[in-house]
Amino acid sequence: xxxxxxxxxxxxxxxxxxxxxxxxxxxxxxxxxxxxxxxxxxxxxxxxxxxxxxxxxxxxxxxxxxxxxxxxxxxxxxxxxxxxxxxxxxxxxxxxxxxxxxxxxxxxxxxxxxxxxxxxxxxxxxxxxxxxxxxxxxx
Amino acid sequence: xxxxxxxxxxxxxxxxxxxxxxxxxxxxxxxxxxxxxxxxxxxxxxxxxxxxxxxxxxxxxxxxxxxxxxxxxxxxxxxxxxxxxxxxxxxxxxxxxxxxxxxxxxxxxxxxxxxxxxxxxxxxxxxxxxxxxxxxxxx
DNA sequence: GTGTTTGCAAACAATTTGCAGAATT
DNA sequence: AATTCTGCAAATTGTTTGCAAACAC
Numbered sequence: 001x002x003x004x005x006x007x008x009x010x011x012x013x014x015x016x017x018x019x020x021x022x023x024x025x026x027x028x029x030x031x032x033x034x035x036x037x038x039x040x041x042x043x044x045x046x047x048x049x050x051x052x053x054x055x056x057x058x059x060x061x062x063x064x065x066x067x068x069x070x071x072x073x074x075x076x077x078x079x080x081x082x083x084x085x086x087x088x089x090x091x092x093x094x095x096x097x098x099x100x101x102x103x104x105x106x107x108x109x110x111x112x113x114x115x116x117x118x119x120x121x122x123x124x125x126x127x128x129x130x131x132x133x134x135x136x137x138x139x
Numbered sequence: 140x141x142x143x144x145x146x147x148x149x150x151x152x153x154x155x156x157x158x159x160x161x162x163x164x165x166x167x168x169x170x171x172x173x174x175x176x177x178x179x180x181x182x183x184x185x186x187x188x189x190x191x192x193x194x195x196x197x198x199x200x201x202x203x204x205x206x207x208x209x210x211x212x213x214x215x216x217x218x219x220x221x222x223x224x225x226x227x228x229x230x231x232x233x234x235x236x237x238x239x240x241x242x243x244x245x246x247x248x249x250x251x252x253x254x255x256x257x258x259x260x261x262x263x264x265x266x267x268x269x270x271x272x273x274x275x276x277x278x
Numbered sequence: 279g280t281g282t283t284t285g286c287a288a289a290c291a292a293t294t295t296g297c298a299g300a301a302t303t
Numbered sequence: 304a305a306t307t308c309t310g311c312a313a314a315t316t317g318t319t320t321g322c323a324a325a326c327a328c
Contacts, residue, residue: 005282005327026318041285046318048283064201066293067317080246091242096235103230103257107219112259118242120251144302144307165293180310185293187308205318206292284325290318300309 009033009040010048014057014072023061023069023079023088063088063117080118084125091118148172148179149187153196153211162200162208162218162227202227202256219257223264230257 012033017024024032030045049070052058061069063081069088071079078091096116104111121129151172156163163171169184188209191197200208202220208227210218217230235255243250260268 001281003281003328007283007326009284039285041287043286043319044284047320050319060203062201062203064199078242080242080248080250082248083251089246091246093238093241093245096238099232099235099255100257102232103217103219106232107228107230107257109219109221109261110259110265111219111257112222114255114257116238116253116255118239118246118250118253120249122248126249142303142306146301146308148309178310180312182294182311183309186295189294280328282325282327284323286322287320288322289320292316292318294313294315296313297311298309300307302307303305 007048009037009044010051012036013045013048014052017058017070017072020072021089023071023090025067025069027067029070061088076113076115078116078118080120080122082122082125083119084121084129087122089122146187148176148183149190151175152184152187153191156197156209156211159211160228162210162229164206164208166206168209200227215252215254217255217257219259219261221261221264222258223260223268226261228261 013029016029016032026042026045026049029049030040030042033040033045049058049060053060053070056074057072059071059074061071061079063069063079065081065086071088071090073090076095078093078095079088080091081088095114100111100114103114152168155168155171165181165185165188168188169179169181172179172184188197188199192199192209195213196211198210198213200210200218202208202218204220204225210227210229212229215234217232217234218227219230220227234253239250239253242253
């Protein structure tokens with residue numbers, strides 16, 4: 001049988017994620033936790049993130065950028081990825097569950113759920129681009 | 140300047156993809172093209188797939204299974220991934236573009252597009268499960 | 279003490295890249 | 304002849320795993 005034992009590393013990973021509004025990658029988690037526990041290893045971060053996902057305490061978010069992101073909110077919701085900085089954030093809107101009905105009508109298999117990903121440019125990147133263009137046009 | 144030269148390998152990759160209703164991975168493309176051109180290398184397959192994507196002739200589809208899939212249909216549409224066999228297919232329904240308006244109202248950044256991914260069990264896996272047969276992963 | 283978790287390094291899987299030779303124009 | 308494309312192998316990147324020591328209960 002497998003009981004769960006306390007680990008300060010795991011605790012701090014949970015805390016760190018909970019304190020973010022975006023959804024960092026394992027490496028970003030690692031870089032940050034290292035401030036507090038300089039000896040933590042990347043393997044431990046990966047192991048704990050996977051454990052937390054399978055415990056249902058956090059959610060793994062894949063968005064096609066080749067890296068997994070982690071979200072402390074396990075409720076079903078939509079995400080946004082910025083094509084400039086790659087940051088992944090929540091989109092605070094209702095999920096369109098009626099889409100699953102439409103899909104089921106037109107698809108020959110059972111639909112169990114869906115995800116949606118919006119992409120574009122986030123606010124801070126939009127601002128940076130505007131400033132960068134202005135400064136860049138110094139001829 | 141970079142002109143494009145003919146290559147039978149690239150042609151056969153395009154043909155192979157066009158003849159599939161599902162969206163294979165680079166490795167599956169490789170395995171299949173190898174029947175025709177036994178000396179083709181995986182690197183060439185990857186290079187051509189990337190080239191075709193950047194030419195806008197095919198589409199790259201990421202669906203969180205850790206491998207990229209390739210779709211000969213470049214129009215915006217939704218996908219389905221089977222949690223049993225991993226096969227990725229199209230869902231022939233209209234895209235819900237009004238979602239982008241909703242998202243834009245609630246999100247502080249510019250929304251340029253969206254994708255949706257449905258998941259569940261495809262027909263052939265459902266049948267196999269009912270029969271109790273073994274199932275292999277087809278990516 | 280028993281079982282879980284850690285740090286480290288090595289292993290892995292998917293994809294990319296450097297290079298010399300082959301193919302296309 | 305000039306470029307582009309290929310096959311091969313090595314390199315990269317993100318993630319997982321084996322193991323002995325450290326930690327929690």
